[in-house]
Amino acid sequence: MNQENNYKLTIGIECHVQLKTKTKLFSGALNVDDQEIPNKDINHIDFGLPGALPVLNSNAIYLASRAAFALNSKPQRFSKFDRKHYFYPDLPMGYQITQYDQPIIIGGYVQFISNNKLVKINITRAHLEADAGKSIHPGNKDYSLVDLNRSGTPLLEIVSEPDIKSALQARQYAETLYLLMRYADVTNGNLYYGNMRFDVNISISRNKDLGQRVEIKNVNSFKSIERAINYEYKRQSKLLDTNQEVRQETRGWDDPKGCTYSLRSKENADDYRYMPDPDLPPILLDEAYIQDVKKSMPLMPDYWFYKLKDLGLDESIIYSLLEDGLDNDFKNLKFIVSLNKEEAKLITNYIVNIEIPLTHESNQKILNIEDRHKLYLSTYSLVSQNRINSTALKILIKDILMASSLPDIDSYIKSHNLAQNSNQDELLEVAINTIKNNPKVTKDILSGQDKAIQYLVGQVMKETKGQANPLIIQDIINQEIEKLKNVKN
């Protein structure tokens, strides 16, 4: 019997979001995450020199306040900073400045659809803190190095309740959090640079009681969250299956190897000797400030999600559009929700499959967004009037998106031979004959030499005296070749 499914999984996630302030949380040094020269972006405060005092960056308070609304909460009128003491070379002052018992955000929730069900994960709290530097331990050397560029970077640590019930939910929670933070415009959200880092707390048990808690530190991608939890579930199940104890500990995640490993035992709780930081007055926010922040918030992903869902769009399409919204100031979303269901179905298809990939190609210029929307609307009428086939339409859209200005669609279709060809059957016959008459070329194509297709296209062009669009011809030939492949298999 497979015992695995007998265990109840309970997960809570702490997410460190790096805020996109220009300078650090308590110093005027720049807050950048791609600085390659070690110890470049630091000053006497980040270095913890004698007499150096932290001075709060008010922009971090603004961004944390925005994050509060994104989490369906609001910033606290009163919060304060505390010192958390421990010795480590990348912690210059011997303490981290963080918020202990009165954080800037208390409560809130994050919700998303998982397996067709609405899942709501409650937020315990979120607090501001200064990041530590980086310790580097070169292999085969008897020394370690410290880079303080990251020292003092503003972080918002968002702590969830242990409401997450599966690895999939954990990943979706992280993805939703990412979208929320990006929509609130509080972080660059670059996971490669660790702009969002996740600590996953996981416990499994056979009954209602919570099992022993294990923390997996610094999981840095959505996919790894899911993988790490699945790995940890298996590891802990095996222990419990054989009546062994799960140790309370902190573990690391080895992404290439796909496994967790023990970092340190947590049996003796560290004593950080928290103390209010006397160098920093409490943060006092008045109601007017809080209301101003609230008014400045954009529509959040939840709003768009339900609007797009009402248009009958698939979830995968919706999530692509939600992310795309960040790249164009939500203009595509605003455009799509103004469409009817049929239009939306067709047009979102073009946006997701043609426009978005194009926008992600580097150096690719793209038609301005207003003209893009005009293009989509006029092509929709072409399709509804059956004036163009789907292949031709894709070609047309891609070509025009790459053009510098929007041409007259009708004349464009004419000049590029993209109109629905009444002699489509004739064209197909010519193509089939051409394939038959060139067995050697066909064989080459079937054996993987894709470029040989161009020869067949040329032959068909010749036969039809240039009346047909080469891309449509190529599409037809491709389809025929596919058929041959299937026959062969």
Place this chain on the structure above:
Amino acid sequence: MSWPKIESIVESLSSGQTTATENVKVALSNIKKNSQYQTVISTLDKEALERAKLIDLDILNNKKVAKLAGVPFIAKDNFLVFGAPTTAASNILKGFHAPYQATAIDKLESEGAICVAKANMDAFAHGSSTENSDFFVTKNPYDLERVAGGSSGGSAASVALDIVPFSVGTDTGGSIRQPASFCNVVGFKPSYGMVSRSGVIAMGSSLDTIGTFSKNIADTRYVMSIISGRDPLDSTTLDDSFKIVNKHQKMTLSKIKIGIIKEYLADDLNPDVKKVILSAINKIKRMGLVVDEVSIPSIDLALSVYYVLCPAEVASNLSRYDGQRFGYSYLEASNLEDSYLKSRTIGFGDEAKTRIMIGSYVLSSGYYDAYYKKAQTVRTKLINDFNQVFKNYDFLIGPTVPDVAFKIGEKSSSKLEMYLNDIMTVAANLVGIPAISLPAGFVNNLPVGLQLMGQIGKDNQLLDFCQEIEENIC
């Protein structure tokens, strides 16, 4: 020679009677002449003379004469100053050269003042006698066998010995007022936040204040008007509306009410000191104002509260001295933990270690509520009690220290006896109010200081009143 008032020094400079170079030379030779008192840790001979030359050149070229042009001064060694090591009289910072400067020093220098030396102190300002200096003890200008007080003992003695016209120090629990009392000079601790703490080595961050030593109120005021004010580098500084101004506002003395702090006249006060204090108060009374005895019962708890909160902040603030980036480092360490342990064990003196241990204890889990939190609650009570008294009284008055300067070594066997020296000074730090020690007389040729306290942010009024006292009775 004896230094005249600071404004006269600057006048002599602008009228060509003297030069900045001459002033600096006098100050440097004064240091040498008084070397037996061991007031300074390091001198800035070369830098000071270079700065003086530039100022003299400016005056020759008829440029505007700055407010402190060519006035030499001494800074306590916990101020970060360019051109000299900053050690806070500790071995762990021996040889540390500051890569940035304290705001207070910047402000003094930008008005043309010239730092000639760094004054001796108790290491990290922990103490009341400079006996905790890791280097040497500063001697009392009135008796070489006695202490000058502390922790700003070197700064106080330097002014008392007329080495320089003024000096700057820090006061966390009485470290300006107590040595001022022992050395017969004016020692002023302003309101918390009046002067930026940026670039001053922290002791207890919620208590640390920066102030001055001088011979008279006019000079105190003159220097304070330059160093006080809001600083973007210190978020705890007060708004500029509280800034100290260099202008004496005449007072209607009959409207002023003074409270003598009853608890400060109790049994532990040396009866001879009490006589001097009461006689000074009597003279003040004769100026025609109301003087009553007032009681602040919670004031008796101030010392206990101080010795919980201050060590907690000390332990935290001293964490950065870990031998990894600057200062003393034990280089033969076998691993990281060994490096931490040995660097700090060897680098810190006994008093710093005592306070780190007390501070870590009161902050540790399980003891936080019983000590740190309780002490914070009593601090709030103390603040409320003072506010209550200030509803009826403009100023509070009493002795600065229960006794005159003690003999070197006399109190080193008992920490508690040493700590009791702060009993009348710590309350002002806990409450954040301005307080000052004025020369009030002598007991067996040893100076006695009179302490006055004002309301928070009302430093100008306190100085106005002190000036009235100076004019009327001194």
